[in-house]
Each structure stands twice: as C-alpha cells, then as structure tokens.
Amino acid sequence: MSTGTDVVKPAQEGNGWEPNILAFCCNWCSYAGADLAGVSRFQYPPTVKILRVMCSSRVEPAFILKALREGADGVLIAGCHIGDCHYIDGNKNAQIRINNTKKALVKLGLDKRLRLEWISASEGLRFSEVIKDFTEEIKKLGKNPVNEPQIMAPRVTPLEGVSTHAPQGKRVRGVENPQGFGNDERRLIASANKSAANVQGSE
C-alpha cells in the first residue's frame, strides 16, 4: 500500500447533488482508520458522517433501515478484518447480519446503498478510498427514493416518524416508540437474527 499520496486540492465542483452517507465504524479498527485518514490528511468528500459503535456486530438491521428511511443515501458498516476482530468474531456476525439485510433490501431496490467494508486501524488511505468510491457509486444511483414524495405518499401503514396526515413529501416527527422500530423492522431483525443464529449453531 502506498501512503505517498499527496494532499491535492480537488477540482472545483459545480453545485451538484451530494449524497448523504452514514457510516457505522467499529471503535477498534475502522474508527481508528478514519482517525488515521484525518491525521494523514487524506481528503475525501464531506458526504459521510461517522457513528461510533464498539463492534460492527452491534449494528442492527433496524439501524440500517432507520437510516435509509431517515434519508441516508448510503449506509456503510466498517469493521476489523476477519481474524482481527477485537471481540474474536464479532465481525463475522456482522457479515451474516449485513448480508441478510442486503438480501431484504433487494426487494426495496435499496441493496446497493448498503455496504460492508473491513478497514483496519492502519488503513487510513483505504478509508478515504472507500468513502470516495462509495460516494461515486451512490452518485450514480441517485437520491434515496424514500425521500421522494411519490413514494412516501401512498404509504398505508402509519409508520413512526411519518404521519399520513402530513402534506406530501413533508416530514413531521411523530411520537416515537421507545425502541424506535416499526413492524417491518422488527420482522427483519427477527429473520436476520434467526439466520445468524442458525449459521452460528451449525459451525
């Protein structure tokens, strides 16, 4: 891996649309990798916001759905490389969970907006490359259609955070249930966990 990348001022871009990406980074590898990208001044687009979790396996499918429904154009989960997990094999659980979530997202046409990456604490350059790459990919995909009025309007079930009485395309925050999950999310959690547990049990 080359670390000789010079800090080059990026070409001035037009007032184009910038995607919104939420990144879940594990405390031990990927968060530290993002820190290293910062320390090394590896520039990447300001499209990503990092949320720290202790392990990539803490990320529930519901968090991903929640983020996508809240308007994230992309969700990145970043953890330690397989074999390097601070918690022995948490990242393997994450892998199973995220893959299952991805499968579920295929039906919604949102699967390409979810990405799982292994980024170690020493891979600052890789962190910036992943963000650049993911940003480009999301740019090609365009905005998250969940944000578009025509998709929001015909929703039948009154879901948390989206009131059917609200004017089209506008979001009003409703009363939250304390867990913050809707029914579809609960179903998905159950199915993802079931398959994760099956895989774990069969090993």
Place this chain on the structure above:
Amino acid sequence: MFKEVSEMSDNKSTENKGTVVKDNEEKRVGVFVCECGVNIGGVVNTRAVADYIGTLPGVKVTSVNKFTCSDSGQADIQAKIKEHNLNRVVVAACSPKTHEPTFRACIEQMGLNQYFLEFVNIRDHCSWIHMWEKEKATEKAKDLIRMGVERSKLLEPLQASEVPVTDKALVIGAGVAGMQSALDLADMGFQVYLVEKEPSIGGRMARFDKVFPTNDCSICILGPKMVEVARNKNIKIMSYSEVKAVEGYVGNFNVKVEHKPRYLDVAKCTGCAKCSEVCPVEVPYDFNEGLGTRKAIFVPFPQAVPLRALIDKENCINCKACAKACASGAINYDMQTSYTDLNVGVIIGAVGFKTYDPEPRHDYGYGLYDNIITAMEFERLLNAAGPTGGHVVRPSDCKEPIRVGFVNCVGSRDKNTNIYCSGVCCMVTIKNAQLLKEKRPETDQTIMYIDIRTPFRAYEESYNRSRNLGVKFLRGRPVEVKEDPVTKNIKVRVEDTLAGEIRNLEFDLLVLATGIVPNEGIGKIQQLLKLSKAADGMLMEAHPKLKPVDTTIDGVFLAGCASGPKDIPYAVSQGSACAGRATILLKNKKAITEGITAVVNPDVCVGCEVCIPMCPFQAIKFDEKENKANVVKALCKGCGTCVAACPTGALEQSHFKNNQLLAQIKNVFRFQEVAA
C-alpha cells in the same frame, strides 16, 4: 407497551448501578467546540457552528475555545457546568480515542457521572479531511454535533468497575527488550514468566558480532545480562516454548504455554556438548544464518542460556549415538510436548523481528550469485565464534575479498517491498565497513546509499570516523548487478547521483543491508492478544507519541521491534518502560475497566437463547429456573453482538443503547429545513 417496558428497564438498570438518577430531570446540555489552534478553527467556522448548536432544544450554553483540552479550556467547561447547572456535556474536538479520558475526568471533578460526556470528532473526521471545503465542513460539523447533542440527552450514568490484578507478569520473547522488562519487573519483586520460542534466550542481539556506535562485542555485553536473567529468583524462563492461548482480561489473563520437547532432561544435561561430537548428522546452522553446520543434537550457541542441548527431531536419524555418549543419561527420545497454564495480571509482548529475506525476489541478484550476502551473514562471518572464526571470506572460493560493496535499503524504503525506513541499517553498514577496514586495512569498502541516517548519540561521529578510515560513500542505488562468470566477481552499475555520473564498479563481495520486517508468528500473537497491526505489519501501540508501549488492550504492553524497527538502546528503554507501565497495575493490585457491558432486562427476556451462541466470550449464561438470559459482567467485553441479536429488545448495551444510537441516526440529516 414499548414505552412502559423502556421506562421499567431504565429504572431497573439505574437501581442496579446504585446511582440516583432523576429520569424526568431536565436535560441541560453544554456544548464546547474546540478550535484546536487552527486545526479545526482554520477550516470550520466554529462560531457559526456554536451559534447554530445553541438553537437546539436542551442546549443551555455553547462555548468556543482555542484549545478545549488545555487548562483554561477545561476550566471553562467546569465553570459553565457550575454556572448553568449542566447535566450533559458535549465536547466537539479531536478523537475520543485520545481525549475522551481527559474530559471524562474533567466533568467527573464537577460531580457529573463521567459517562455524561459525549465526544464529537470534528477534527480527524471533519476539518482535516475537508481542508478545502470550508463551508461544507462547517455544515458537516453542525450535523455531527447535533447528532452528539441528541445522543447526550439520552446518556445514562454508568460506573466503571474495578477488577483485581494478579501480581504476576508474562513476557513473550526473551530478546534484549523482553529480558530488560523481565529483569526490571523481577527486581521490583514481581514473579515473571519469560517465554521464548527459541531454545536459548538472547534474541537477535546474541547473533550480532559487534554493536554500533561503540563497536563493543555484542555477546560480551548481552551474555552477563542473560546470566542475570537466569539467576534471578523471580524470573521463570520458559525457553523453547510458545504461547498457545490467551484468555481473560486485564489483571486476570489465563495463558497456555506449550513446551516443545528437547528430547533430553534439562535437569540432567550439563551442556558439555559431548553428544554433538558423536552425532553423525550435519545440517546448516540457523544461528549462523545458515552458514556452516551444526549437528542434529546441539547446544544453540556457546553462551546459550539455558546452556542445554536439544535434539532437532526433524533431522535426527535415531542412531542413539548421543545416548551412549551422554555421561549424565539426559537423553530421552520419547519426550512429549507439555503444557503449562499460567495466571498473570499483565502481558508484555517483546516478540522481536526478523531481517528481510531477499531470496524470493532475488534483490540485487541475491540467491542467483554466490558472492552476494546479507548484512546478518556478514555479521556472522565477522564474528570470532562464527563459521569462519572471524575471517571474512566470500562464498564462491572462500578467498578473503578485497573490494567489498555494501548496498543500503534492501527491503526498506522501497515501494516494491517495504516503504518504511528500518532505521538501523545505515549504522549497521557503517559499523560493518569499519570493522572490516580495521581488521584488514588493505580492503576497500564502498557503501551505496540513498540517504545516510545517523541520529542519536555518537552515531554521526561513527559515520565520520568511517569516512576518516577511508570507507567510500556513493549516493545511489545499484540499477544492475551481474556476476562475472569466470572470476565470480560482482559487477555493479550504479548512478552516482551527487556527481551525476554512471559508475561501473566491480566487487569481490557484495553485502546487502536487509531491513527489519515483522517476526514470524506475529500474526498469531496479534490474534492471541487481540492487537492491531500497523501498515508496516508490526503490532500497533495505543498512541504513537504518548502511549508508545501501551496497546488498546488494557494490561498488554509492547517492547522492542514488535512495534516497529528499533535499535538496541531504544528497545532496552522500551523494555524498561513496559515494566514501569505494568508495575502501575501490578502494584495497585486493581485495574479500572470500562462500564460498558450488555444488560438483560428480565421483564422483557423471553428465554429464546438466541443471544447465547452469539457471545464470543461465553458471557451469557442461561438461567433455567427463571427461563432468562443472564450476563456475567466480569466476562462481558461490551461488544454488543448479543444486543443486536436480541429479538425482543431485552438486551441493551450500556452507553450504546438502541435509543441513544437511534437518536444519532435520526439526527444525521436535517429534515426540519426540508420541511420548512
């Protein structure tokens, strides 16, 4: 229904902690934005950020500081806590990985629970990576802090727990760094287990001929230290042994050590080496870098500690000649691998290095032409106890070379192999050239280098001395190395970059200064101790400047080349540093562990047991009587794997609760503005 459950769990968890929490208490948040000099302030408009954050509900005060971590910055936080009666503090600055403990201590002094701090990273994750997008960086900083503010309102108090520390230490690797750690700890009165995979302690330093810059005999200064280690009552040497399993946590590591069979009774063997004399098998001598031979039964080297023989079973032909020759009857061909279980409080990893192997890539023709050797091989040739008794000869015809070329930076400072500088090779080459010149003044040395790097005491002086002795320095890397088929001399084409000329040189012997690379088995140690690897493949320290011997795992320390190339004084200092750091834990007999664990809400748990196989640490036990899962706090490391798996939401990860994370997720993007 869910609301009720959540409230119940809240009350329960707080009751368990024994802390008084008024759940309905108004959340009064103070936000402290750090400019970090110009690191943040130069990119992010901190004033605008603070003004915006001040408009968020619950935020009672915002403040911008030049350096929030400084005394005045911390005093500002404390004053504002008092003045505005704050109960949540958000610090937007650098990385929590380095500064979270500072601010936790700061708010704790004011009587706030340390977990009421929310740390937002707007330097490493914002200003430093969006240096030319100031407006966007400012907007991003606002979003990041808003996420933090919303999360902070939901934070709950936690108590860090204390664990007892076993006052014994394990040192892995008995090179000069590991020996120093072991000696220092033992001298402070702690029991030390010193595990070494080789049959003798001493490490790489035992193989050097002389050491720079003073050119004193390496084994002459190391030997007494090795004996001191062996004599120390508090040190238990476990040579020819490897760490196979590590379990537990700071203060209470359970370690399994495997003892490889020597096929002789160490208690009976006297190290007389009579057995070697009669052994008919000769194999390349690894201690001499494969130069010369040793027998299948051998004493590692004359100064070995413990001075005991061992049988290399792979090459042994079972002739039993040694058993007849051994006067003390120490030979035991049926010896088996044995194991020892240790319980230690701290672990020091001094797993060392190996030198870069130019053979697979045939760097500069190494392995293709006879008369190209590595600096380590040269070192053994120079050594009076080496294969040639200290005569430097060239491999093709065993004649003493006159023209000797040295190539620096082989396997380091090279994009094709390792980009880092190994640090010591310049001095090694200078020393080797000097030693040869002193031994045989008629010889002629040329050092081909990229840069000569000689920091630290007396290194530059040594460099000057070698120039005064007549060693030639040529700035340039060889571009072509060929062998003369008749004379077996090495022809080198090199650009003298200072003179701007192409030189064609001929040498009798070419010595490659191979760099330092991670030791074999470093990956295994990394996984056993759950450490990180840096880009150079070596193990990673907790902080490159302020915690150079600590790791991210409490109670695990690193010394010597395990964490990157180092010279001997540096490795020794690190060995002592590790001992000092470890003593803090060993002497206090207790360690503070993070309060972050999984917590079961028994009212919600339905006993489905989904979580139990999820836990990598077997920390969840099933309570058959109650039909509920039960988290064993001492074993739980707080990863949250089980929490994500729980289908009913009965499991929660303290400090990373669902509602706390969801608050962040919901506030990543600003919909208020879209709706307006």
